[in-house]
Amino acid sequence: MSRSAQELLDDIRRELAPDEAENSFVPLVAQGKAPVAAIGALAAEEQRIVTSDWRSFLTLAARAPEPAARGFFAGLAQGESLALPMLTPLAAAAGLDESAVRAYQPRPGCQAYPAFLAWLALNAEPAAAVLAILANFAAWGGYCATLGAALREHYGFGDEACAFFDFFASPVPELEQQALAAVQAGLDAGVPLDAAVEHGRLLQGYELMFWNTVESSR
Numbered sequence: 001m002s003r004s005a006q007e008l009l010d011d012i013r014r015e016l017a018p019d020e021a022e023n024s025f026v027p028l029v030a031q032g033k034a035p036v037a038a039i040g041a042l043a044a045e046e047q048r049i050v051t052s053d054w055r056s057f058l059t060l061a062a063r064a065p066e067p068a069a070r071g072f073f074a075g076l077a078q079g080e081s082l083a084l085p086m087l088t089p090l091a092a093a094a095g096l097d098e099s100a101v102r103a104y105q106p107r108p109g110c111q112a113y114p115a116f117l118a119w120l121a122l123n124a125e126p127a128a129a130v131l132a133i134l135a136n137f138a139a140w141g142g143y144c145a146t147l148g149a150a151l152r153e154h155y156g157f158g159d160e161a162c163a164f165f166d167f168f169a170s171p172v173p174e175l176e177q178q179a180l181a182a183v184q185a186g187l188d189a190g191v192p193l194d195a196a197v198e199h200g201r202l203l204q205g206y207e208l209m210f211w212n213t214v215e216s217s218r
Helices: 005-016 026-030 036-063 067-093 098-103 108-123 126-155 159-169 173-188 195-216
Strands: none
Touching: 005 126, 005 173, 005 195, 026 126, 036 067, 036 098, 036 108, 036 126, 036 195, 067 098, 067 126, 067 159, 067 173, 108 126, 108 195, 126 159, 126 173, 126 195
16 A cells, blocks of 8 residues: 555654754754854845745746645745745844845855755656655754744843744644645655655755854854
8 A cells, every 4th residue: 555645754754854963053052052143144044045945935836736736835935925024133133234134145055955945946846845845844843943942041032033933933734734735646646756755855954054054153
């Protein structure tokens, strides 16, 4: 019997579960040991990442032949549009005004993730991309929850400054159900999804590269 979309997702999440010890930045913030300048670098990097990912998700939505997949990617794009203005108060709390964010020189290790997502937008089977992105969300959401709590506790950041992390830390069950419907439709149609594991592994690796590059900017 073939696996269901939920079973496939559970398998990929287990296979790709990150080793928390490999992330050198989030634990530093959780302990209040990361410098505020590194938080500012994160905000400036995310300013560019969110803008890029927004376009990538819209591209995937335009390429997706199946309604649930189109809706999933369109929903992600809408999320990026909502999150983008939340970066301004985060950067300000870390001492960066808008001109400083514009002048910031992004690091290749931080921008590898959105570059690969842009590659997926142009080259990946949309249903396989859905599965890879969904598998990556659990780690990202957990990191954001940790950062939002730590920035309040150790750095005195207010709710507005932490809104970006709060936004991504909150699970959206409807979005996951839509994604699972898209994956199931792909399975039912015989769409090849073998590449989803490779896509997910690279996304996880590039995300880890992002965190560790931010840590090196301190």
